Amino acid sequence: MTGDADIARTATLFADPARVRVLMALADGRALAASVLANEAGLSAQGTSAHLAKLRDASLVVVERSGWHRFYRLAGPQVGEILETLAQIAPPQPVTSLKSGTRAEALRFARTCYDHLAGRLGVAVTAALVTHGALATTDGVPGTERREQDRLSAPLATHPYVLGPKAGPVFGDLGVDLDAVRRRRRPLLKFCLDWSEQRHHLAGALGAELAATFERRDWLEPRVPGHRAVRLTDTGRTQLQDRLDVRIPR
Structure with a gap:
């Protein structure tokens, strides 16, 4: 027989700033050698x-x-979700320089949440997918805003979304093969409550493929080592505006 989950034991591992830097270096889904992790975490x-x-x-x-060689990675998307969840309720670190301020703004604009897109860009793309019928809501709320039952301190255990009537052509136009994504073992649709925007963004197998496709098509610049922020290229800005009417100020 076993007792209740030992939450305190696991929680203490997130209480060390240096250890959190190691986890954050892996938060974009990469597998890194210990030497690379040491450099990125400054340890x-x-x-x-x-x-x-x-x-x-x-x-x-x-x-x-x-x-x-040995390479380390997060044990799964759920660990990345824990980091995002903690970010939702954690106070922001003080900005002590122009560099740190620029970095913080970059994270809020567009970043990876494990292997899918988050930040203002991730939220805007998800909202556009609903508007264009690629996704549909099932709870009577037409948009991606936070629902009353959504808890800031936990990932979305359930979500009010299904594929919409225009899913095939919209995702196909973006370069995503829906049939291929459906054959993967992980859930097709999952959603996170974005910690910086307080709205839903697309996760799961479909969210991961969408982010990977944007990178392959050079709509997003490759991830910078040690930093989850990604940059929307001029091509990506134009394509997302033309295909999804996503308009984000420069």
Whole structure:
């Protein structure tokens, strides 16, 4: 027999700033070597190894071996969701320089939430998919705003969305093969309550494929090492405006 979940034991792992930097470096879904993680988190090799050992013991990260090398990644999307959830209720870090202010604004504009798009851009794209009939709501609310039952302190366990009547042509026009995405084992549709915008953004297999497609088509610039922010290219801005009427001020 087992007792209740030991939440406190896991929660303590998120209370160390250095350990959180390790987790945030992995929050975009990449698998990184310990040496790369040490550089991105600003830690010593010894300190990084100690943090990774604790995170592995708690099943928050897993290790993949490739020859003599070992690469670390988050144990799954749920760990990324925990980071996003904590960000929703955590106070912002003080901006002490122009660089840190620019970085914070970049994260709020467009970032990866594990492997899908978040921030103002992710929210705007999701809203446009509803407007164009690629997604439809089932609760009578026509938009992507936060529902009364949505908790800031937890991921959306359920969501009020289904594929809409225009899903095939709209996603196809964006370069996404819906039939191929449906064959994946992970849930097709999941949604997060965006911590910076307080609206829903698309996650799940479809959200991940949409973000990957935007990168393949050079609508988003490749992720910068150590930073989850992504940049909307001029081509991406034009294409999203033409195809989804997504208009975001520069």
